[in-house]
Amino acid sequence: MSSHTVLLVEDSDFITQHVSETLQSEHEFEIETATSAAETRTALEESAFDCVVSTYELPDETGIELAASIDDGEGTMPFVLFTGNPLEPLAEEAIEAGVTAFVSKSSRATGDMNVFANRIRLAIAACD
Known part of the structure; x- marks a missing residue:
């Protein structure tokens, strides 16, 4: 299984810690984190990621607004x-x-995250 680098955008410390640890230890993703849309844009300027995973409710805008602002029109950023x-x-x-x-987030934030990890892999594959 190859490792993918994922930028996790989440403002809850609990969810960030749990999701990061699980995706790294059980699913072999490399995880970096951001807590806002502004931090996300900075991280994307400074590093390359295979995928962005974002919560809907961010302190400075919605996850949908964030997705629209980083979409290059070619669908290359999962x-x-x-x-x-x-x-x-x-x-x-x-x-x-x-x-x-x-x-x-229902059970994915606190329980088994196999479906979550698979969605990330599929999103990356779809944009390759």
Whole structure:
């Protein structure tokens, strides 16, 4: 299994720690973190990532607004929206903004994260 570098954008320390540790130890991802859209843009300017995984509710904007602002129009940056909000009302706007995949926070933030890791891998493969 090859390692992918993922930028996790989440403002909850608990979720950031749990998701980062699990994706690194059990799924062999390299994880860097950001807590806001502004930090995300800085990180993307300074380093290369295979995928961005972002929560919907950030302190400075939504994950959908963030996805739209970093979309290069070619769909080359996989973007996974990680949200506790219902997905259906967000789906159309998110897809138009460049979101590649969705993951519900429900049990993924505290439980088994195999589905989450697989969504990240599929999003990366879809944009290769």
